[in-house]
Amino acid sequence: MIFSKERPFVLVGAGKMGGAMLAGWMAEGLDPSAIVVSDPHLSEDMAGLLARHGIRHVAQPDENLKPSLLLLAVKPQMMDAVLPSLTGLVEEDTLVLSVAAGSPLSKITAAFGDVPAARAMPNTPAMVGRGITAVYANSRVTKLQRDTVDRLLSAVGKVVWLENEDQIDFVTGVSGSGPAYVFWMAECLAAAGVDAGLPPETAQELAIATVTGAGELMHQSPDHPSVLRKNVTSPNGTTAAALEVLMADNGLKPLMSHAVSAAVRRARELARDA
Template identity: 70%
Template sequence: MSFSRERPFVLVGAGKMGGAMLSGWVADGIDASALMVCDPHLSDEMDALLKEHGIRHVTAMPVDLRAGMVLIAVKPQMMDAVLPSLTSAVASDTLVLSVAAGTPVSRFEAAFGTVPVCRCMPNTPAMVKRGITAVYPTAAVSEESKKDVTRLMSAIGRVVWLESEDQIDLVTGVSGSGPAYVFYLAEALSEAGRQAGLPAEIAEELAVATVCGAGELMHRSGEHPSVLRKNVTSPNGTTAAALDVLMGADGLQPVMTEAVAAAVKRARELAG
C-alpha cells in the first residue's frame, strides 16, 4: 500500500466510525507501525487499542510529517478547524480519504490543492464489520490507490464505487441513513405486536430477532430480496394477507420512496 512508517497512514479522528475502521484494519493485520492516529480526545477503549498494538498517537499533526494517506473521520462542522492543521502533512501525492458527510471534494482541494481525494460514505453497521461503503474518487486517484481503498474499506464491510460525486447524496438516502429505517421497522413491528395483544417485552424480542435473522438470511443466501419474500409467502396465507397491506397502493414502497427522497434533499441542503 502507499504508506509506510516514514510516510504513515494517518487517521484523523478516532470516534465511533474512525474507531470501527481502525479496529477492522488491526484485525486484518495491517502494519501497525505504518499507522498514526491524530485525535486530541481518545476514548479509554481506543487508547487501550493503540497501546496494545503499538500504534502511534498524536493530539496534533506534527509539522514535519508527510503522510502517505490521510483519512479524515471528523464531524463536518469541525472541518474549518481541522483542514488547516493538516496542510503540512498532505503532499501532492498524498491520498486523502474522507468519511465526513456533506463535505464535497472541492473543500479538500481548496485546502490541499489538486491531490487525489476519495469521498467515502460508510454506514453504522461498519461498527460490527457489516457495513457498506460507497466511494467517489477524483480523476487524480490511480487504479492502484483504488485497490488500496477497497482493501481498507473491506475491513468494515462491502465497498461500491460511484461514477459521480452527485451520487453520494443518493447513497446517503439509501445506505447512509438506511440503518435507522431498519431500526424503525423493528420498532414498528414490535408496537404492532403489542397492539395485537402480545406483552411488550415479548413483542420487542420477536421483532428484533426477526429483523436480525431475516437480514442474516438475506446476507448469507445471496438471493434477491424478492425471491426470499416469495419463498415465505404461501398463496392465501397469513404472510400474503399482511403483504396485501404492505404492498398496496398506500403501502411501504411509496412511503419508503418519499422517505429516501427527503433524506437526499436534506443531504443536498447540508452540502450547500
C-alpha cells in the first residue's frame, strides 16, 4: 500500500498514542510528505515533530483529502463528534483504522458505509517503541492493506491479529489496561520496601529498576516466564518464602483474574454504549 500526496495517510488525532505512533513511523522512514495530521489542538512537542519533518497539519479535516488510509486516534468519547466530519474524505477503497477503545467496527461502517475497516488495541509502551497492538480487520480489508497495517503498527512494538472482534475486549483487559497493573505493582513494591525500613527514594528506585529489569529480561530471554521465575527461586530461600504468599490460593493469580475480568466487563459496557 503506497501513500502519496494525492492519496495520503491521514492521522486524525495526534495525542499521546497518535503522537507515539507518528514518531515511530518517522524513525522507520515513512515519507512525511505523504502524511497529513488532523488535530485542532497540537501539543508543543507534536507541533515541533511535524515542523522538523515537514508533515502537513490541518486543524479540521479537509474534504479535498482523499486518504488511502484514515487512522482514527481520537479519544472514544470524541468519536461521535469526529466521525461525521470525516465522511467526505472516505472513498470505497479507503482503509479506516481505529485505535479508539470501546468503539466497535459497526460504528465505523455506520458512518462510512461498507468500507475496509480495522480496529486496533495498542498500549502505552508504544510511546517508547515497546508496545503490543492487537488488530481485527473486516472482510473488506485486502492482504496489501493488512500488510500495511502490520508494518505501520510494528513501528511501535509487536502486532498480533485477532480472529474475531469480541477478542478485543479480552485484549483490553490484558495488554490494553495491563501497563497500569504493572505500574501499580511497582508502587506496591516500593511501599512494601518503605514498610520494611527503606527510605522512600531508595525503595522507589529499587522497585522501578526491578520491574523494568525483569521486563527486559523476559523480553530478551527465549524462556517462558515460569522458567525465569524458577531460575531465581532457590529452595527454602527468600524468594521462595515470598512466592508462597503470592502463589497462595488467595494470592496474586485469582486477584489478577478478577482484575482482568473487571476490565473486560467494563470494555463490553463501553462498546454497548458506543
